[in-house]
Amino acid sequence: MHRENYMNALREDIVDTVTRHLTPVAQRYGYSEMPLETNIKWRPMVLVIGNYSSGKSSLINEFLGAKVQATGQAPTDDSFTVLTYDDSVPETEGIQVVEHRDGKALLNDPEFPFSNLRKHGQRFAAHFQLKKINSPFLKDLAIIDTPGMLDSITERDRGYDYQEVLGDLAQKAGLVLVLFDAHKAGTVREAYKSIRDTLTAHTSEDRIIFVLNRIDECTSFNDLLRVYGTLCWNLSQITGRKDIPMIRMTYSSNATAAINKDSAPRTSFLPLLENQREDLKQTILQTPRRRLDHLASYVEIHGERLAHYIEALLAFGLEFRSFRIKKLFTGFLISLLGGSLVALLVMFLVGMADPTTLLSVGGIGAGLIMILWLAVFQRKLEQKFHSTRLEDLDSLTPVADQTRKDSWSAIRDLVYEHLKKNKGDYSLYELKLDLFDVQQVNDNATHDIREALSEFRVMSEDDLKKWEKDSVARKIYKKEQKEMADAEILKAGVRHLY
Structure with missing residues (x-):
């Protein structure tokens, strides 16, 4: 209990740091539309994805201790389902769904961190739901079950962009389970895109766990080795890594019990893999503790990226201010020269020799020329500077090492869109203050968080x-x-x- 209290207190401190220091700056300059703490203020989440009929729902039911999710060989559920804890009904009355909420209510409830998913539209909302369950397995975490991935389905078929939804949920999740089954150790098109592009862009490799499920349906141990080898080969081709990612093997004991007795001898190898099943279960249950490391990384990553983002805006602003001052000075000189010429023309053509009158005429001429310069030429020159500088955006900030390269890669498009829309019209003084605040978080707050985590491990x-x-x-x-x-x-x- 004391350990959980410490974890909750540290989590609250991290969320508070993000809320007070990072979110205001991020929203002020277009780094993020939603508050950054939205992704971290709720309980730890485990995202479960996989090919259709890979046994996602059966495995989840096994963990929960009851048949909560529909199961079957064909695609049975095309909804994203959030499974979370509710203790209003005692466990002695049986594990059951205590409350059910539809997607529209869920997306508009500030209690949950899903408001940013509203952008995916009504069709997605109709395929999004939450179930509150009195299973002790969910006391410290939530599980998100997802629609099975298919080969030929498109965004038009689903009515929303599946990959975008998956990316948003993966960004919130502390752990992502990618399931395969013994009958389809290969990958369908959606699974390929999810592993290759979506997950790598929205979460880190250490949060992704590959699982070979339904191994009880292999005909023999040799058959299991063949399936395992096939999956290893496919994953190495998808990920592009020379090393083969670790693959955990599991099965649902409830599903195995339903197999005909005549098939029992072929599953004699299953007891040898019980440690694999238990290891997977413990890995999921350890998500809350690992989440503290993820939260610390979250603050570090967004702190570094936000500082880099503001540096880019500041660099653009300084260049733009220097350009504007130079062109204003140029316009001022031209207006003085023009005013002098006007005065000389009046003196020679009209024969006027009164110095005061000539000075007034020259001043009026210079003022009109300056107004014309500001209204036409200065504006066009600034617009040209703006468009030209956007074309050469990569030279805006130095990227001396890989960390800076990764950071710039993550924020470049955001910087481009913000500068295109805002045109650098903001206070450089406020930018410098905000940059200093974010850098203080990077230098001090992240160090304190890591120190607290190190102390926690040995307490x-x-x-x-x-x-x-x-x-x-x-x-x-x-x-x-x-x-x-x-x-x-x-x-x-x-x-x-x-």
Whole structure:
């Protein structure tokens, strides 16, 4: 219990850091439309994807301890289903669905981090749902079951972009399980695109686990080795990696029990792989603890990218200001020269010799020329600078190492779209202040988070108890200090009135 309290407190601190320091800057400059804490403020999530009939629902039912999700050989469920915990019904009454919510209600409920999925439209909302279940397996995490991936289906067939939805959910998830089954150890088109492009763009490799499911349906141990080898080969071709990614093997014991007794001898190898099933289960249950590392990485990644993003805007702004000043100075010189010529023409053509009158005429001429310059030439020159600079956007900030290259690759399009729309019209002073704030998060907050995680890994139960007592004391102290401060403010206000 003390360990969970420490984890929750650290998670709240991380979310608070993102909310107070990163999100305001990110939304102010178009880095993110949604608050950055949206992806991390809810409970840890495990995303389960795979080919149709790969046994996703059967495996989930096995973990939950009840038949919650529909199962079958053919595609049976074309919905994204969020499975989360509810303890309003005692477990003694049986594991069951306590509450069901449809997609429209779920997407508009601020309790859940799915509001950014509204962009995928009504068809997606109709295929999105939540089930609250009283299964103890879900006490510290949520599972997202997904529609089976197919070969010939298109965005038009589904009515929404499946890959985009998958990418948004993968970004929120602390763990992604990619399931295959013994009958289809290869990959269908949607699975290929998901593994090759979508997952790599929205999550890190350490969060992706490949699972060979339904191994109980192999006819023999040799058949299992053949299937396993085929899957290894296919994955190595998809991922482009020379090393073969680790593949865990599992099956649903409930599904195995339903196999005819005559087929039982062929599954004699299954007890040898029980450790694989247990390892997979424990990996899923460890998601909340691993999530702290993911949250720390989340702050580091977005802190670095946001700082790089603001650097690019600042560099553009400084160049634009320098260009504008030069052209304004040029316009000023031209207007002075033009005003002088006007005065000379008036003097020679009209014969006017009064210095005051000539000065007034020259001043009016210079003013008109300056207005013309600002209204026409200055604007066109600035527009040309803007379009030309956008064409050479890659030279805006230095990318000396791979980290900077990866960061620039992630934000380049965002910078382009923002500058195209905003045209660099913002306060450079505020940009510098915001950059300083984000850099402080990168330098100090991320270091403190990593330090707290390192301490957490070696803390004993006694250490955690002491921390909890100190934490309660700190909360009481902070509350007392706030009450005293509020009282002083009130007294000052009363004195001011009288």
